[in-house]
Amino acid sequence: MMTEKQVLNQFRAALTLGAKQRAFAKMVPRLIDKAHELGFEVTLGDAYRDPRVFGPIGERKGYGESRSAHKQRLAVDLNLFRDGKYLTETEDHRPLGEWWESQGGTWGGRFSDGNHYSVAHEGIA
Numbered sequence: 388m389m390t391e392k393q394v395l396n397q398f399r400a401a402l403t404l405g406a407k408q409r410a411f412a413k414m415v416p417r418l419i420d421k422a423h424e425l426g427f428e429v430t431l432g433d434a435y436r437d438p439r440v441f442g443p444i445g446e447r448k449g450y451g452e453s454r455s456a457h458k459q460r461l462a463v464d465l466n467l468f469r470d471g472k473y474l475t476e477t478e479d480h481r482p483l484g485e486w487w488e489s490q491g492g493t494w495g496g497r498f499s500d501g502n503h504y505s506v507a508h509e510g511i512a
């Protein structure tokens with residue numbers, strides 16, 4: 388018997404890149420709403436990383452990773468604040484990251500990138 392999350396993940400795995408990009412764009416406002424519900428304020432960091440600037444998948448140019456969901460339009464970095472203080476630790480993101488995972492997303496806190504929220508595609512998160 389598969390869990391609801393496994394079913395969701397199986398469904399997402401079957402989606403094309405374009406369908407995942409559109410699903411991700413619907414998930415991001417809910418992520419930001421959830422951050423506010425948890426008592427954070429948010430500013431936006433990187434979303435799409437243009438291959439003309441950062442190289443195609445597998446190439447590293449600038450500060451970005453070579454294999455990054457940002458290059459697939461499937462990731463956003465969120466900066467969290469509480470009481471006006473910028474929260475820099477991965478642990479600060481844990482409640483939001485774990486909620487994102489419950490929605491079928493991938494949280495960068497699992498690979499030392501706490502402010503990174505993505506949907507995995509073809510092994511890239």
Ligand SMILES: [Zn+2]
Binds near residue numbers: 462495
């Ligand atoms: Zn990121």
